[in-house]
Amino acid sequence: MNRLYHFPLSPFSRKVRLSLAEKRIEVELVEERYWEQDSDFLRRNPAGKVPVLRLGNKLLSESAAICEYLEETHPNPPLMPRDADSRFEVRRLVGWFDDKFYTECTQKLLGERVFRKVMGTGYPDSTNVKAGSRAMRLHLDYMTHLLEHRRWLAGNEMSLADFAAAAQLSCLDYISDVDWNRSEVLKDWYAKIKSRPAFRSLLADQVPGFLPPSHYANLDF
């Protein structure tokens, strides 16, 4: 049986879960408290991070590499366009969300508000939370700018770029940190992606001690 070692509010796990579900690859989800650096887990992934995917007899880590691998081995439905210029734009945006958005927003908001408590590393640092909220506004505006010119983030087809972005935003939406009233076009984009069957499992996630707001799983939010 295929297995995904993940954590519910890990955006990188979510990105892989979306790819797997869209490509109809069935996996058993195994929740991993990866920060406890259990030796079994470190044997599976010396990087000590989630997600880790057991696919047949292969053990895969690093979410961007996993998504590219799934794309090459299970090309249907495609989550990457065919021509080099469009593929570049998808990868540029995946990098943007995995790195820049994650560091400036997710780590500063979700990291402070949720992971500190879950991992037992103290109280939220309000300077970080403020910086995260400020950065969020810039990122939402950048996404709005993209979506004013395109149906999906990287072009006119849905791609890994949308999954990378939705993976981060859905984690922040779980703690009500996304101001959907800021942009109609962005809200429309999220409504479209949220209503895909691939998204269902994410909307059912629960982290003990943190109840999601009622709009979180609501398709008409």
Add this chain to the structure above:
Amino acid sequence: MNRLYHFPLSPFSRKVRLSLAEKRIEVELVEERYWEQDSDFLRRNPAGKVPVLRLGNKLLSESAAICEYLEETHPNPPLMPRDADSRFEVRRLVGWFDDKFYTECTQKLLGERVFRKVMGTGYPDSTNVKAGSRAMRLHLDYMTHLLEHRRWLAGNEMSLADFAAAAQLSCLDYISDVDWNRSEVLKDWYAKIKSRPAFRSLLADQVPGFLPPSHYANLDF
């Protein structure tokens, strides 16, 4: 004329410079003090980071996406293997060095010792420097482990994974933060990659106020 906006001790700029040189794509190097967030630069790359590559009439950012683009548009000589399993391993390691190695080592050592001074953000934080040195030992041991089973980091052919690693290590070698005596096999790997013509421009880099040690540009170090 093609142009690369870069900074000499930016490992991500170096990774792209190595790919460009190996594929014999000529570029003019333009040094960019990206942290000053000059408006011209931000127009070229809203992420505000180096490298940014102007290739013909295209403007490209995000180093991993750039390297994949170069691979697709200039496939010779190849820096990625052909089969999906081997490509996965290259991308896994590129992710490892771009993300994990960078965060745990480069940012903590080069960030504290050089960038704080260059950017004018205060004195080195010795806790970070110590954590960086400790992490370096683990990373060098992991690389040694890989190289005991393979000619190059991701397999028997040189790939983007070697460039991603060498880009980080060469920046740290500039400030003498790599203990080459720790592993013979690692030193041999670095000697092989350092002697490639693509490496020459990196070995000629200078950052005012920071003189590299004599072994830095020496092929017999």
